[in-house]
Amino acid sequence: MGTVRLPYSTEYPVEWEADVVLRDGSTTHVRPIRPEDSDALQRFQMAQSERSTYLRFFAALQRIPDRMLTQLVTVDHVSRTALVAVRPGSAQETDGADGEGQAEDIVGVARYDVIDDRPGRRTAEVAFNIADALQGQGLGSVLLEHIAAAARERGVHRFIAEVLPQNRAMLGVFREAGYAVEQHLDDGVVTVSVDLDPTDRSREVMADREHRTEARSMQGLLSARRVLLVGPAEGGTVDELLAARVREAHAAGPGDTELLVLGDDVTWADLGRGGLGGNGSDENGQIDLAVVAAPPDEVIDTVRRLRGTGARGVVVLSAGWAEVGPEGVARRRELLRTAHTEGMRVVGPASYGLLTNVPGASLRASLALTAPKPGRVGLFSQSSPVAVTAAETVKRRGLGLSTLVSAGHRADVSGNDVMQYWQDDPHTDVACLYLETLGNPRKFSRIARRLAQVKPVIVVVAGRHGSVVPPGHTVRATRAPRRMLDEVLRQSGVIRAENTHQLMDVAQVLAHQPLPTGGRVGVLASSPSLAALVTDAVAAAGLTVVGPPDPLSAGAPDDEIAAAVDALYAPGACDAVVVVSVPVVLPRTDAIARAVAEAAARTGRTTVVSALGLHGMPDELASGDVRIPAFSTPEDAVWALGAVVRYAQWRTQDHGTPVRPALREGMSDGAARAQARTLVESLLVQEPDGAELDQATATELLACYGLTLWGSRSVRTADEAVAAAEELGWPVALKIAAPALRHRADLGGVRLDIADAEDLREDAERMLAAAASLLPAPDPVLEVQAMAPTGVACVVRSVEDELFGPVVSFGLAGDAVDLLDDVTHGVPPLTDVDVARMVRGVRAAPRLFGYQGAPAADVAALEDVLARVSVMAEDLPELASLELYPVAVAERGAAVLHATIRLRPAERRTDAPRRALPG
Secondary structure: OOOOOOOOOOOOOHHHOEEEEOOOOOEEEEEEOOHHHHHHHHHHHHHOOHHHHHHHHOOOOOOOOHHHHHHHHOOOOOOEEEEEEEEEOOOOOOOOOOOOOOOEEEEEEEEEEEEEOOOOOEEEEEEEEEOHHHOOOOHHHHHHHHHHHHHHHOOEEEEEEEEOOOOHHHHHHHHHOOOEEEEEEEOOEEEEEEEOOOOHHHHHHHHHHHHHHHHHHHHHHHOOOEEEEEOOOOOOOHHHHHHHHHHHHHHHOOOOOEEEEEOOOEOHHHHOOOOOOOOOOOHHHOOOEEEEOOOHHHHHHHHHHOOOOOOOEEEEOOOOOHHHOHHHHHHHHHHHHHHHHOOOEEEOOOOOEEEEOOOOOOEEEEOOOOOOOEEEEEEEEOOHHHHHHHHHHHHHHOOOEEEEEEOOOOOOOOHHHHHHHHHHOOOOOEEEEEEOOOOOHHHHHHHHHHHHOOOOEEEEEOOOOOOOOOOOOOOOOOOOOOOHHHHHHHHHOOEEOOOHHHHHHHHHHHHHOOOOOOOEEEEEEOOHHHHHHHHHHHHHOOOEEOOOOOOOOOOOOHHHHHHHHHHHOOOOOOOEEEEEEOOOOOOOOOHHHHHHHHHHHHHOOEEEEEEOOOOEOOHHHEEOOEEOOEOOOHHHHHHHHHHHHHHHHHHHOOOOOEOOOOOOOOOOHHHHHHHHHHHHHHHHHHOOOOEEOOHHHHHHHHHOOOOOEOOEEEEOOHHHHHHHHHHHOOOEEEEEOOOOOOOOHHHOOEEEEEOOHHHHHHHHHHHHHHHHHHOOOOOOOEEEEEOOOOOEEEEEEEEEEOOOEEEEEEEEOOHHHHHOOOOEEEOOOOEHHHHHHHHHHOOOHHHHHOHHHOOOOOHHHHHHHHHHHHHHHHHOOOEEEEEEEEEEEOOOOEEEOOEEEEEOOOOOOOOOOOOOEOO
């Protein structure tokens, strides 16, 4: 077989290192193997049972021979590589060691060796070995995801494994991963063949496992009952004040939490490795969570000392990490590595802490002196100051919380983790998040979309997708348009609030009112002017007022109020009700409030109120278990209602299925993708720093995805132009090939519908002269192309963004469209509904549907082009940018007339197809 040099480095791939969560919610570290791991690998092998050894090596092998051991730990990270899962060495001390030189124990190994090195067909043999103590904890599936991701980065897209039939666990790992798998039995050995291209099923499996493990990890934190406080007792420093505040908060309202203060209640010697009993048998002596206020080095030392105490996580209250510069970034990295290797999660640094209001199991591990009352709203905040104000706002409005998580600088635990927990939490009905940054927008969108299907998600994002990065946060740069964040949130189905005030407004409605069944709004107002104000606000919110509002007169009697309310809440009268009562002179009466509360409880009609003297969740607007939210202004009430109606409509909409068009005709999709990979790899071998494809190569790459590039010829003289036209067929279009003039008919860069050789020669000579005067290049080039059917000119683009990954955009061609930024965006994978929305979402979209009597364009063909580009962008992270301009959409068909494609070496996306914690 042939071997082609591939553009991959043999240096240690630090980017493959990752912290992962296992099935029980604990964590471990995965990294490439190193030559110095030989002793650890030997210890791992010698600790394995005879059965595990036989299943891995098909023979008894208590100790690995030296030569074989050297081979196993010596890899090139290209054709031979291995990943190991590690935890702290069992023999290391925990009494304050600084961590330098500490040994690690290997608890799992995954390796591959390439056996077919042909580009596009690279195949490797894969093998796994999991420590007996961790079998059944999902480590095998995690290692498969990581070794598969590493292999794909090295151009390997198929694994072969030989497995004994009795190794049902390993066969299950392959079978249940969701990849395309084939297996056959030969001579007592099962040969398994795994296609590593992600599938809808493999993505679904990974997302489901990710959800379960991360939710379990958060459950371990939020169900903590015994909390250890580590911090100075005196000294007047910020850390001392933080520690004192935790003690004060616990004394004010401990909930169901037992707080142990290091140095007062317990010592490190008391904790030991076996819990407070010190003998390894006292489970009740274990601690669940540590809250730490100390300088960074002491925090890291504390995490090491927590080993063996049972702690599932650590809340870091103090600052002084990434916000102080590179040294702080390195300390934060060490903190995460230490905690995750020890099996713990980190909340913070600069966290306000954790609170839960689970009946009989409430947690108090925060700086809050008084906790909000129990409720159905979960609140996550990155910012500690915002957590303070939000918690106070919740209490002032009488809203109530189920959970409060303050992530501070979000080094580890993030809003994604908390959303995973909230999805199955029976105590949380509404999810509220205040985010300062989105470290992984693709993962956020995926998790939020899944949660929003069952529970409303309300989000405030400070700044715009990283345009403002608060101190302590690390976020990838992005070149995506500012509207990209809005598109991510829209695709996710979340409710976007502009500030915490709106966040609480919407939460009030969702926590205590049913979702409306439509957008028809009935209005009850205490004056004509208020009725007009509300009517305008309802229209601005995209809702419809049912009939002209009939204002109640000032001081209306009870029977008149009852009649008006009964009419408003009559069956089928409306979908939601807005009540505004602001008496000018007369004192407020609660008659309207009582009547509305009773009617809302009786009918289940969504209701919001703005009444003088009522705010939040007042008792005056309660009937039985139903409470109606009251707002300070009618506009606030209507805005919140409009947001809730739009969310309710999103919940009932068909969100479509992922677009999966058949790719190249006459070829399987797998073969087409392999062909595309071969082409991309070959081009990057020739130009490792990146390449712009000529039209012939672009034609070949696009064809792999079923996209046909309209034929054209490059020419330098009028005679060459005529010869090209004779070959392509008349009539033809003539264009100046330079990008600056290619589409500029106004500057003489384009001539269309040229029907004979004489006109073509004349046009070619004129354009060559114009190009020579306008362009710096001494040798102008023209492009001759057969005329495509007349249609609407469109532009389809894709860009690989460092933060968002592939971003696909659509718009109609033309200067006006570009100047007005009339473009829609989407983040693959897209559904058919997403694609349709992108096409219809531009303001110029009517031109595609028969505007002013013009024939309607073949929108289905256009959507097919957009879908294929989205699949191509998702498949090929090497695709730095792609532009199809123009795409001429005729009455039948869509012709891609020109393509600009740039490749660059692939970078790891923020949401790679493997489970990993931030690091």
